[in-house]
Amino acid sequence: MSDTGRVAHSLLLVDDEPRIRRVLRLALEDEGYQVAEAANGYDALAALRREPPDVVLLDLMLPDRDGFTVCREIRRASDVPVIMVTARTDSHDVVAGLEAGADDYVTKPLVAKELSARIRALLRRVEPANARQSDLVEVGDLRIDVPGAEVTRDGEVLPLTRTEFKLLAELAGAEGKVLSREQLLSKVWGYGYFGDSRIVDVHIRRLRLKVERDPASPKHLVTARGLGYRLVS
Amino acid sequence: MSDTGRVAHSLLLVDDEPRIRRVLRLALEDEGYQVAEAANGYDALAALRREPPDVVLLDLMLPDRDGFTVCREIRRASDVPVIMVTARTDSHDVVAGLEAGADDYVTKPLVAKELSARIRALLRRVEPANARQSDLVEVGDLRIDVPGAEVTRDGEVLPLTRTEFKLLAELAGAEGKVLSREQLLSKVWGYGYFGDSRIVDVHIRRLRLKVERDPASPKHLVTARGLGYRLVS
DNA sequence: GCGAACATGACGGATTCATGACAGCTGTCA
DNA sequence: TGACAGCTGTCATGAATCCGTCATGTTCGC
Numbered sequence: 001m002s003d004t005g006r007v008a009h010s011l012l013l014v015d016d017e018p019r020i021r022r023v024l025r026l027a028l029e030d031e032g033y034q035v036a037e038a039a040n041g042y043d044a045l046a047a048l049r050r051e052p053p054d055v056v057l058l059d060l061m062l063p064d065r066d067g068f069t070v071c072r073e074i075r076r077a078s079d080v081p082v083i084m085v086t087a088r089t090d091s092h093d094v095v096a097g098l099e100a101g102a103d104d105y106v107t108k109p110l111v112a113k114e115l116s117a118r119i120r121a122l123l124r125r126v127e128p129a130n131a132r133q134s135d136l137v138e139v140g141d142l143r144i145d146v147p148g149a150e151v152t153r154d155g156e157v158l159p160l161t162r163t164e165f166k167l168l169a170e171l172a173g174a175e176g177k178v179l180s181r182e183q184l185l186s187k188v189w190g191y192g193y194f195g196d197s198r199i200v201d202v203h204i205r206r207l208r209l210k211v212e213r214d215p216a217s218p219k220h221l222v223t224a225r226g227l228g229y230r231l232v233s
Numbered sequence: 234m235s236d237t238g239r240v241a242h243s244l245l246l247v248d249d250e251p252r253i254r255r256v257l258r259l260a261l262e263d264e265g266y267q268v269a270e271a272a273n274g275y276d277a278l279a280a281l282r283r284e285p286p287d288v289v290l291l292d293l294m295l296p297d298r299d300g301f302t303v304c305r306e307i308r309r310a311s312d313v314p315v316i317m318v319t320a321r322t323d324s325h326d327v328v329a330g331l332e333a334g335a336d337d338y339v340t341k342p343l344v345a346k347e348l349s350a351r352i353r354a355l356l357r358r359v360e361p362a363n364a365r366q367s368d369l370v371e372v373g374d375l376r377i378d379v380p381g382a383e384v385t386r387d388g389e390v391l392p393l394t395r396t397e398f399k400l401l402a403e404l405a406g407a408e409g410k411v412l413s414r415e416q417l418l419s420k421v422w423g424y425g426y427f428g429d430s431r432i433v434d435v436h437i438r439r440l441r442l443k444v445e446r447d448p449a450s451p452k453h454l455v456t457a458r459g460l461g462y463r464l465v466s
Numbered sequence: 467g468c469g470a471a472c473a474t475g476a477c478g479g480a481t482t483c484a485t486g487a488c489a490g491c492t493g494t495c496a
Numbered sequence: 497t498g499a500c501a502g503c504t505g506t507c508a509t510g511a512a513t514c515c516g517t518c519a520t521g522t523t524c525g526c
């Protein structure tokens with residue numbers, strides 16, 4: 001539960017004013033965060049899928065899209081914590097921001113210590129949920145070693161590729177729940193992948209060929225027709 | 234996935250001013266929450282043990298102990314979401330409140346809509362972790378695993394299709410209440426569906442064939458002539 | 467007994483998924 | 497650098513099965 005020995009938390013700072021970014025970045029780095037920047041909504045979404053941060057700090061006034069829209073777009077594929085950081089203090093904006101999916105809403109001028117405290121409070125709430133994925137998952141005769149990126153059956157290592165492993169690990173982390181193609185796409189391929197969702201089918205097949213004893217009638221990687229796939233013991 | 238049919242969320246309102254409690258209670262009940270009250274830290278902790286709420290609203294100025302202390306005491310025994318509600322706007326207090334374990338910190342004078350939005354944002358973040366229990370519905374000898382999209386009887390999996398499953402899950406969520414064809418149409422088929430409502434009959438039949446031991450005289454999926462259908466144990 | 471409401475069985479179109487093939491890309495190793 | 501193997505995403509095809517509709521039979525309430 002404690003943060004000892006943990007790597008610095010990463011933030012994505014989205015604001016169109018270079019000066020504000022600079023000030024905030026310095027203040028936040030001072031607080032021990034690792035800060036990435038984006039100047040508009042488009043860049044933010046790209047950065048998000050390239051390297052998902054622990055928290056997004058989102059300004060409302062952006063050159064391309066407004067922050068509400070960007071927030072909704074983020075939420076469409078990601079659960080990343082979002083804090084709206086803006087000069088607009090009107091209560092309607094606060095409500096709109098939170099309704100758009102933001103977790104918190106703070107107004108400029110900012111006090112760095114307070115922002116940092118709010119980030120910590122949010123991380124405290126979110127971290128346990130992320131940590132819930134245990135390091136070793138056993139499903140039927142499969143042992144999935146997540147940090148080791150290795151899957152064994154009867155002590156024998158199965159030669160999975162990276163994508164195959166990430167896919168299997170996601171399904172294993174969901175404890176038998178059905179995951180839709182879209183969920184799997186955003187988790188395995190990353191948020192913002194726009195290709196055909198049939199790619200999931202293909203990789204499920206490749207996984208089955210390696211993981212299932214009889215790939216023609218899969219026991220573990222089960223199809224939920226019209227819904228997605230799930231992993232069962 | 235949706236909250237349809239969910240009971241109201243419960244709040245515990247901790248403030249020593251009866252007048253403020255009254256105003257807040259009315260405003261929050263108006264927003265659809267179920268509100269309990271406590272006038273001091275001692276009562277708050279007792280109420281928390283007796284009947285844990287979904288969210289605690291905690292004033293800083295309390296007659297017995299200050300809010301920071303109460304918050305820390307709450308945290309010692311519970312992960313319940315806490316929002317500090319206070320007149321003290323000083324940034325140091327905000328930081329202290331959040332460091333004491335609060336999830337959010339809002340200052341009076343309050344805008345009910347904003348407070349409500351912040352409560353919703355917090356619940357949105359917390360709910361998925363708590364949701365795990367209500368995911369499994371048992372009706373008679375049927376076990377309906379909603380996230381797993383699976384129904385079992387005597388440990389045996391019933392091969393339901395997507396529509397059949399959604400239909401059964403809706404009926405199961407209503408606990409013996411009669412649901413009209415129109416209600417079922419809008420919940421299972423979605424609001425935009427304009428076809429014949431007899432489609433419900435057909436799927437009820439298909440469900441009976443798979444779910445009922447004697448489909449000719451259904452025990453669970455009961456017809457309410459002229460009204461709709463209901464699921465009974 | 468009559469009409470309305472529901473049950474039943476059948477059918478064709480539409481979805482959805484499995485499967486195998488293939489070309490582009492990436493990283494590796496000589 | 498160039499060859500090469502392995503990984504990835506795309507596509508076409510075919511099979512399975514699901515779904516909405518309809519016609520007809522049955523039951524229920526009055």
